[in-house]
Amino acid sequence: MDPQDALLTILGLGAITLLSRAFFLLPRHELPMPPLVRRALKYAPLAALVAIIVPEVVLTRGALIGTWADARLLGAVAAAGWFAWQRGILGTIAVGMLVFLPLRIGLGW
């Protein structure tokens, strides 16, 4: 991405933060939110995050990895396990990196 495009992308992302966080604060008069929309909104962010994370972890150049000997996969499993147990974001990052880094730097996985 060339610098000008990157700049424009970043400014657009800033506008999106403003638009989403102030969505119902911006209009002059209160807007009703239909219940079906409210329910659909519950699933969309979760789905987008999963759709970003999972391919980052289980695909290499667009193909499924065929082995467990992968630093990302084991790091992600360890991190998810820690979160399920302790539910803290700090520990999740720390445990995931503690598994990931030795495998990546030491073994080249």
Next chain:
Amino acid sequence: MMPGMSAWGLVTGVAMVKSGLGIGPALLMTLVVYAGSAQLAALPLMAAGAPMWVIWLTAFVVNLRFVIYSAQWRIYLGHLPRLRRTLIGYVAGDVNYALFMKHWPEQRAEPGQLSFLAGGIAVMWVGWQVASVTGILLAHQIPMEWGLGFAGTLALIGLTGSLLADRATWVSAGVAATAAVAAYSLPYKLHIVVAVAAAVAAGLLMEGPGSGLHRPLRGALAGRR
């Protein structure tokens, strides 16, 4: 919550530089965008050269939870001038929302709320920016092949976990994962759009009777019983 937020800010700072952004653009991003999950979601797309509209759409979808928050904020902040309440919304993140709703579960405007919120926003903003800028400056000292950008993915795993609440959200997430992998070869990173559509449909179907799906679309959208 502060150590977790700081770790996340640090990771986001490192991830921005490690995905190829220069120091200048990375600093601009942390100051202007100020939304960790949307930033971390946008970075791999920017690195892969995805079209701008896909990057923006993805960030907006990740940010949809803020749209829900803003409907709540309207109840508490609706009496403020438009510009003021909009700017407050702009800088109020997940943690501010969680703390505020815990403190004022009754949905009505009360004195003291504004200073509580302003204090929380200031603390989170400073904590986040210090951590993020530290990450940006630190990232240059760390070799690329360590793969430190992976910490950003781990932060998103934590956030995802916090959104998994019941069977419907688990099934919805499972559908998103399989759809994203199956549709990965689509151009323009459109697999994310496909996965979101499939997962929202799956989640609504899981809610079953009473979800409003048996009603005619018009009635369901208007919320009539």
